[in-house]
Amino acid sequence: MQIESPPTDKRYEKPEGERRGLVIVHTGDGKGKSTAAFGLALRAFGRTHVHGKLVKVFQFMKVPSARFGEHRVFEQLGLPIEGLGDGFSWKSQDLEHSAQLARDGWLKARDAILNGEYFMVTLDELTYPLIYGWLPLDEVLQTLRDRPRHVHVVITGRRCPPEIIELADTVTEMTLVKHAFKAGIPAQRGIED
Numbered sequence: 001m002q003i004e005s006p007p008t009d010k011r012y013e014k015p016e017g018e019r020r021g022l023v024i025v026h027t028g029d030g031k032g033k034s035t036a037a038f039g040l041a042l043r044a045f046g047r048t049h050v051h052g053k054l055v056k057v058f059q060f061m062k063v064p065s066a067r068f069g070e071h072r073v074f075e076q077l078g079l080p081i082e083g084l085g086d087g088f089s090w091k092s093q094d095l096e097h098s099a100q101l102a103r104d105g106w107l108k109a110r111d112a113i114l115n116g117e118y119f120m121v122t123l124d125e126l127t128y129p130l131i132y133g134w135l136p137l138d139e140v141l142q143t144l145r146d147r148p149r150h151v152h153v154v155i156t157g158r159r160c161p162p163e164i165i166e167l168a169d170t171v172t173e174m175t176l177v178k179h180a181f182k183a184g185i186p187a188q189r190g191i192e193d
Contacts, residue, residue, distance in 0.1 A: 021151040022169040023144055027127065027160035030174030037122050037154045038070050044120040044152070045079045053119035057081040058109045060102055060157075061125040084108065085129075102129035106140070116148040127157025130164075137161055 024040065026033040038057070045055040057074065059066070062083035074081045084105025085098060092098045106129070113121050129135045144153060144167055155164060165171050181187065 020149050021147065021153070023164075023167060024152065024154045025160050025165060025168045025171040026154070026156045026174065027158060027165070027171065028173035028175055029158060030176040031179060032174050033156040033158075034070075034124050036172065036174075037124055037156045040154055041074075041079065041120060041122050042077075045077065048119045054117055055079055055120045055122075056112050056118050057122040057124060058105060058112070059083045059085070059124040060105055060129050061085045061087065063087055082108070085125075099129070099132070099134040102132075102134040106135050110139075110143050113143055113147045113151055113153060116151065118151060120152040120154065122154040123156070125157045126155050127160045127164075130157075130161055131159050137163060140164070141167060 024037075026036045041055050041057050044053075048055065057070075057080065059081065062068070063086055064083040066083045071081055085101050086092055109121065109123055109126075112118055126135075126140070130137055130140065141163055144164070147153065155168075160171075
């Protein structure tokens, strides 16, 4: 490790543009995409719910009855989180049913984005139904373009389509450097559930 001196000069000038809703993407093969999105949802919820602005999380691959850690804490806080799917494709008994759930879920998410009621809408694991061909990319892009000016949208998942990356305001690619699973260590409850 090389020791650095802490910066003493301001690294950037404050932007002069207007505040508006952003499209934020967390993609890549590394861990932390959903975790980062949930952190943003919590930050937005903590800052805005006192002022009547709402935050909603949709999970495209989780079942509606999912009870992972994020569901438990979000429910305690009053931050709505909704599973729209039936699990990952390799667990599905009927891929056409999975595709229909994604399409039905997208209608809910699209309405939440367009109705202007929400400050932030998180679309966790949206990239999977897109790359599987279950959702029309053009419709998702149009919804992102047509959303009310104040609405932030956060999208997660591997292999995000380049068209969404191009439209997005902020894109972070999580890079896999090392993962315990590859060393034979199973997923840990509370870390990867």
